[in-house]
Ligand SMILES: O=c1ccn([C@@H]2O[C@H](COP(=O)(O)OP(=O)(O)O[C@H]3O[C@H](CO)[C@@H](O)[C@H](O)[C@H]3O)[C@@H](O)[C@H]2O)c(=O)[nH]1
């Protein structure tokens with residue numbers, strides 16, 4: 001699916017075939033948006049660019065015809081909600097008073113959390129990079145470039161749960177990205193410390209000598225081979241069509257061979273290690289894992305020992321590809337296989353393997369710890385001004401993406417105060433109907449564009465470019481003091497690292513890293529050792545933040561709190577693409593981690609009510625929303641279970657007069673959806689996206705969110721954080737069905753409440769039908785209306801839980817119509833049972 005946003009008019013008529021915007025110059029930004037930067041552009045033109053720098057992105061705001069009704073409706077709903085509260089308090093009549101009180105509290109909470117969610121969406125702004133302007137300004141006619149350096153971080157935690165093939169595809173897409181090779185370095189962090197990852201990376205570097213020039217020569221997109229070779233008939237946009245067929249098939253063949261190599265690494269290591277172990281070790285020695293060069297691997301071993309296992313081993317840094325100016329230290333450049341790369345740049349960016357040291361007596365701080373280790377190690381080598389990080393299950397889908405981020409960082413307006421540029425997350429393994437709302441478009445295209453109009457989007461964990469000094473906790477230029485203390489208390493005890501920080505702050509670094517010496521590597525290994533960042537500022541004011549399940553939101557919060565801004569970058573061809581869990585259980589685990597992390601943030605010093613002194617008011621509201629939203633689920637769960645009332649023999653009403661109450665409810669609920677409808681218009685997402693979002697919120701609210709709240713309570717009592725359970729990227733073993741995982745139902749305790757709600761609603765509808773049959777003649781019109789209104793609510797819950805009902809059906813759900821038959825059957829059975837019991841009781845009583 002094309003991104004909602006796109007390259008704007010500025011990209012029109014662009015000759016660069018890589019930019020999809022050349023095909024679709026008009027209206028790509030979406031028909032509901034208008035330029036908002038005309039004055040700025042005029043001024044920039046007149047002054048010849050205030051400080052000599054051009055404007056590198058375009059800004060759009062929502063057209064008045066959509067924005068004004070949208071804002072008005074928000075205001076009207078606010079009034080309606082207030083009136084509703086007043087009405088309820090005045091009519092404090094109910095058959096169950098405690099439930100009434102609870103539901104009033106619930107309604108107040110709904111109103112409040114709606115406001116927290118809605119207010120920050122007042123002024124959405126879309127910003128679109130102007131790639132032509134960037135090229136004009138930074139690419140020199142001789143083919144060199146003055147763009148700043150970028151260090152690209154990839155994190156992986158496990159070679160099984162996170163298949164090596166994906167990770168290596170991610171690395172290949174980075175190496176082949178369209179960015180000056182001498183200013184780009186890729187660092188892979190391997191939290192498993194497994195030799196197999198390192199050897200896979202070496203294989204990847206070899207294959208890259210073929211893959212990267214091939215991509216350059218033929219303008220390949222995407223530059224992750226697995227995704228590229230999956231394409232049916234890729235559009236050719238390169239400049240050597242006559243060579244393409246031959247090159248394509250050779251590279252494809254090589255790629256298949258490369259994959260076979262990856263598959264065989266594991267057994268090769270085992271065999272080699274067995275051989276060495278029998279030769280070189282004494283009786284009783286631990287069975288080591290051996291590298292190809294005949295030395296013992298310092299990381300985790302196949303036969304694990306105390307100090308060579310996942311979670312306990314030394315830090316490892318290995319430079320796989322050196323800086324292009326010094327030539328590569330790969331033994332042999334892979335043979336070019338009759339491919340003609342005569343006029344293609346064959347150089348590769350730097351490539352470094354890192355496995356931080358681990359020791360059970362220190363907390364590793366999960367992904368944040370890994371990223372901080374990369375931050376320190378890279379500072380000693382390339383020390384690039386900018387950092388971008390990827391999860392190993394994501395890859396660069398648009399080779400221009402790194403440049404696109406630069407358009408925001410280098411812009412004359414707020415470039416220098418921009419700490420990070422976040423891209424939307426896109427996924428390419430999601431089932432076509434997106435049953436569990438994995439695409440999350442409402443969030444990525446709605447909420448984030450809204451924040452872009454404030455202080456900027458939050459950091460979302462992957463696909464985000466940072467300014468290195470912002471990560472170091474340095475203030476933005478307008479707040480920065482001259483004498484910044486760079487000491488070991490804050491940054492750790494490595495002198496070369498401290499020097500690198502000073503250089504970074506003073507913009508004195510060179511884009512060419514120092515030569516790789518043993519001392520340098522030793523120092524890099526020192527800064528990634530298990531204890532290096534203990535009792536320092538790392539994880540608190542420096543780097544990615546620790547002690548939380550969601551390092552992303554809180555890291556962004558810390559940076560915004562210092563007064564930096566962030567930007568949201570949407571490209572017509574999605575910048576990055578990744579894998580989302582399409583299995584319900586896996587998906588809910590992810591949601592527990594996110595919502596649990598949110599609550600942890602609320603109960604930490606980074607609580608949005610007290611932390612972040614320079615955060616703008618509405619941005620703060622949005623962060624507050626992000627930290628408290630799981631609480632809403634408790635009330636939703638309560639309401640979703642209320643159909644149980646149907647099972648009670650007498651009529652009970654939670655609020656009297658009931659009809660008026662329901663009408664009020666209907667109106668304010670309907671208004672949410674009308675506002676939502678206007679929102680999806682400007683966000684450019686579909687009804688299906690919106691609808692899936694609603695459904696998944698309901699499913700989450702009866703499972704994952706309450707589980708997270710429970711976690712939090714336990715956490716507050718026992719001080720135990722939420723475990724970072726890496727999202728499994730392994731799919732159910734069914735090669736015939738790409739979406740087999742969708743039908744794989746794994747029961748976990750948190751699914752119980754959802755099941756109970758489902759059963760309660762099915763039961764309630766059945767009983768309602770039974771009651772209707774039994775009492776139809778005796779009921780008054782008012783009673784009939786009440787029954788109908790109550791039922792409406794049940795049916796609504798059923799519709800929202802529809803994807804969950806499908807999940808329960810497992811493989812049967814391949815034919816969802818079955819559900820449409822099963823449900824009425826279930827209703828009817830309950831109904832018949834009710835009627836039968838009623839008749840039985842009647843006859844029993846009359847006896
Ligand atoms: O100890 C750890 C744990 C995780 N990771 C890496 O963290 C990344 C994200 O893990 P994943 O299991 O794929 O999580 P997701 O739920 O898919 O991730 C989303 O949510 C996370 C926050 O919970 C963000 O950090 C991610 O960027 C975001 O994509 C992966 O690259 C892992 O290899 C580590 O490096 N070390």
Ligand SMILES: [Mn+2]
Pocket residue numbers: 391393579727
């Ligand atoms: Mn992931």
